[in-house]
Amino acid sequence: ANARDAMASGGVFTISTGLLEECDSFYNFNAPPGRYGVVIISDNGKGMDAETQSRLFEPFFTTKEVGKGTGLGMAIVYGIVRQHKGLIKVMSSPGEGTTFSIYLPLGENKECVLGENPVAAAPEQGSExxxxxxxxxxxxxxxxxxxxxxxxxxxxxxxxxxxxxxxxxxxxxxxxxxxxxxxxxxxxxxxxxxxxxxxxxxxxxxxxxxxxxxxxxxxxxxxxxxxxxxxxxxxxxxxxxxxxxxxxx
The missing domain is CATH 3.40.50.2300 (Response regulator)
Known part of the structure; x- marks a missing residue:
């Protein structure tokens, strides 16, 4: 929705995915070593200045007109990414579009052994x-x-x-x-x-x-x-x- 609003007259919107091993730039974010899945979302819309970027993930912050945005979307995205122990970075400049990069840690592949864990009981019925x-x-x-x-x-x-x-x-x-x-x-x-x-x-x-x-x-x-x-x-x-x-x- 943000990309759509940033490109009111049309533009290019792209989503790409990939894998990333630990890299030096992660040290600035206190990210643990390991492999990460990456989702990159870009548009060539109007972009954001530094002040807007600094407040982007604040709940209820919005640059949209009254009634056209709650200011909650990016705060929710940030919360979900952090709950999964991931990172989200934004790069943007006025007139040059915006790119969000989301890094989510990948779990290690483990062999599945049948019967290793007990089967969870089905949820109980209720009448309340x-x-x-x-x-x-x-x-x-x-x-x-x-x-x-x-x-x-x-x-x-x-x-x-x-x-x-x-x-x-x-x-x-x-x-x-x-x-x-x-x-x-x-x-x-x-x-x-x-x-x-x-x-x-x-x-x-x-x-x-x-x-x-x-x-x-x-x-x-x-x-x-x-x-x-x-x-x-x-x-x-x-x-x-x-x-x-x-x-x-």
């Missing part, structure tokens, strides 16, 4: 009511499908105000609120505060592309339950069951 708040329709539908298939009753909400209203109307039946941190109208942190005022012992599980440290820096209390995106169905089901069965102190 779960209030799901997610503004991305594809994610919301996936979560709804997975939870419903495993026996849960699901109430869907599309934004922060919607989840507060739905909880208010159904708080006696809701066993768990599953919601994103970043949503329209009210973010997850604001909705969480209102829900806890209504029911101090309400169980809430957040989903986010951000780390727990970043979320706490935005005002979230320690000890909140967090499931990192992208959410995998089995991981989702196990975490939901874990939070539902945990006793409130």
């Amino acid at each position: 009511t779960i209030l799901v708040a997610e503004d991305d329709p594809s994610v919301r539908n996936m979560v709804n499908m997975v939870l419903t298939k495993f026996g849960y009753r699901v109430i869907l909400a599309e934004n922060g105000q919607d989840v507060v209203d739905s909880f208010t109307a159904n708080q006696e039946n809701v066993g768990l609120v599953l919601m994103d941190i970043i949503m329209p109208k009210k973010n997850g942190i604001e909705a969480f505060a209102e829900i806890r005022k209504l029911q101090p012992e309400a169980k809430v599980l957040f989903t986010s592309g951000y780390t727990s440290d970043f979320i706490q820096s935005r005002g979230m209390e320690e000890g909140v339950e967090l499931l990192m995106k992208p959410v995998q169905p089995v991981q989702l089901l196990r975490k939901v069951r874990e939070v539902l069965e945990r006793q409130i102190n």
Whole structure:
């Protein structure tokens, strides 16, 4: 989307991949030795000045007009790359386009030995009511499908105000609120505060592309339950069951 906006009148957009062994330039980034998979994304759009580059990965920073960008896209990309112990570099100059280089460490090839590890147990079924708040329709539908298939009753909400209203109307039946941190109208942190005022012992599980440290820096209390995106169905089901069965102190 950023490349598209940078080339409003057209241009060249390229994606290339490759492998890279340890190199001297990595020492400046404290990268461990080893082999890296590389993804290079380039455009020949309007480019960025040094000040914009220095703030590029800050959450909520954007150079776009109001309503045309949230300032979250690059922050999420940075968070995902770092969660995979990777690196991301940007090279850009005004009028000369932009190149992002993403380096992801490759795991060592290991021979698979059948029976070496026990097979993980299948996720447990449930019957509780779960209030799901997610503004991305594809994610919301996936979560709804997975939870419903495993026996849960699901109430869907599309934004922060919607989840507060739905909880208010159904708080006696809701066993768990599953919601994103970043949503329209009210973010997850604001909705969480209102829900806890209504029911101090309400169980809430957040989903986010951000780390727990970043979320706490935005005002979230320690000890909140967090499931990192992208959410995998089995991981989702196990975490939901874990939070539902945990006793409130």
